[in-house]
Amino acid sequence: MSSRPSRPRARQWSVLFVDHRVIGLQYALTALGFLLVGFLLMLLIRWQLAWPAAPIPLLGVMPPELYTQLVAMHGTIMVFLGVVPLAVGGFGTYLVPLQIGATEMAFPRLNAASYWLYLGGGLIILASFLLPGGAASSGWTSYPPLADLATSGQTAWLCGLLLIASSSQLGAITMIVTIVQLRVPGLSFMRLPFFVWTQLVTAFLLLLAFPPLQAAALLQLMDRLTGSSFFLPAGLLVSGQELGVSGGGNPLLWQHLFWFLAHPEVYVLILPALGMVAEILANNTRRPLYGYRLQVWAIVLLAGMSFLVWAHHMFLTGMGTVMSAFFQATTMIVSIPSVVVLTCLLLSLWGGSIRFTTPMLFALAFLPMFGLGGLTGLPLGLAPADVHLHDTYYVVAHFHYLVAPGTIFALFAGIYHWFPRVTGRALHDGLGRIHFAGSLLAMNAIFLPMFVQGLAGMNRRLYDGGAQYAIDRPVLFLHTWIAQAAWILGLCQLPFIVNICWSLRRGRLAPANPWHATTLEWATAPLPRIARGPYEYSVPDASADFSPQFEPALEHARELEPEGV
């Protein structure tokens, strides 16, 4: 025993901040905040595209330099600060220990550190808007030479990204060791909820894919701060003048290192979502998942293959026929496991007695949306078609279908599904259905027209939306439709935000396992609620000869059952 006097206050606070539930909530709330910021940036972008010359209230006419910042930051914030931290840090950190019967994650302090690194990196990136040159403005992809020569916002982006990458690394180590080592006895790997498998595979992707981006960020920082030429070729002219650097660098080096991360990153974006959807489908069809083992092998293969496809983002960089053929082949192969998973999820519905609860609505809608997003990726994975579609709105529509009515719908489903477990209260059902219907319609209204624009040849990241190009003129009007749908989408999130805020305080109390689910996180309630005295045995007219002190009586539990049962 230590002879230091104990200081309960500091100890209790420090223990609080390493508890996996606290860290999970920290991640979730921070990520939701960043998602909101990213959404607001999108509204500004869409305003500019729909009405390019029109001044924005409080901001005036948007200069192109601001537009490029908004575009770069929208992508960065949504991917690195919003979706992944919510899906992995939020849902993963909170639920995985509960689902495997562990009291804590394997390295609680490391886990806490990973949150603070994420917050630090996120704040640096957000604060870069206040720099004299503004925020990063070279796309979320930060291609050199442009990014090498961009304003100081890009340096902030790189530093922030280094912190975020480190956060992911520490979080991934914690997650993997937790899942491998801290399962309760009897919980073999093939008895794990599919959600845990997706978190395990995602953690490996984060662990192994981020370091090359860290290397790349370091090299770009050196280019910007020490004058090196990792990515700058000799004889580069900027504004007609030769750049006074040593040259000898290769812009493609950045692209390779960036996409080496960024392709597995998209599987990081989708895998936790698939896990959540699987849980919610099984629960609301009252049937086992179809092909559980097959799906496990499929996502393992998906993760492995995902490291071998990255250059399909670079088909137009003159890579030579052999490399191009190689990456086309691996890209086609990598699409197979995701089709397997989607098919298994669809087959899981067959013969099910489906309860159309709010989480189930989101999970069901996820399936065709994910299908559409995935299928539209196939032409992009074949170089001849990609020649026409690369860097057009077709690509934007493709990946947004996967992330917006895909992953984000799965995250919504997860919030409605697990809110009772986290808070002990239920979210309001009616508001949830309004949120669902509005979001589904609005998201399709936003992204479906973008396929049309992309097929017409409209380029990405044009601050006037392509108004200067003749080929874009027939599809320019779609920008107005999309902008209007974006505003409707924003309005449809209000019931959701109101729902959460209201239900936290006034939501109807949920019983211990309101969805009658079968996985371990439902075995315990967030807080016991004391309903009666300590010794209610053999109460006359009760359905059983005991009424526990800590839950509503069994009769009352039936009143709180979800609709549709």
Next chain:
Amino acid sequence: MNAIEDTPLSMEIPYAIEPRPDTGFSNAALGVWLFLASETMLFGALFSSYVLLRTGAPEWPRGWQRLDAGIGLLETILLAASGVTMLAAVRATQQGARTAGRRALAITAGLALLFLIVELLAYAAHLRAGEVPSRDTFWAIYFALTGVHALHVTGGLVVLTVVAVSASSALPLARLAARTETVARYWWFVDVVWLALFVICYLT
């Protein structure tokens, strides 16, 4: 004294230092292997950048034409020696020889510090001669590779010092042995990376 408050967190989490029977790993051991896998990807990316830049360059100097191979050899010997003393520390702590283990850890840290000093002196000499990253991509990738490696040596030095300092009689021997093993795996990895670096940068 409140027993719950004074219980360190690591005691509540199973398999922190003893291996779990059905996986064969302790948490610490598995954790450090995963960390090393990640760092392998980091250095792999840096080395692949070197390969890309060198293959695409119209001309590229031989390592010894630009770098002092003698200094490189000195650094290699320092790290190799530190690898041996690290092994001694692992053996000592496993056998319960606390003082010997502490001494070996301290010597390893000392050798690491010497390595860093030599590296910094070499950097200073390069800077004085105008051999800086902005001169050409050879120097740029040299500084990038050796700089990232030196950062890893620094991190290792900090951990070695912390473990050595913590090896007082209050720390249970099992935990000391576990900590020493964990830092040893990391340290040997850093040594192997240096070997690859030395061969590729200095000798080719």
Next chain:
Amino acid sequence: MNVLSMLCPVCVGLGEGPMAQASNAGIATLMIVTLMVITAIAGVAVSIARRTRRES
């Protein structure tokens, strides 16, 4: 803009030039490292699976 320069570089680009060769070499290096790490992880997974079967 020259229409020809917008053609697929796979067809028109210098697939065997020094820059493409350099890219290929870099790609190959990183891919070999990746495959080695993934193989090691797969090996550990297999050994854990074997141990689990033995212990149960």
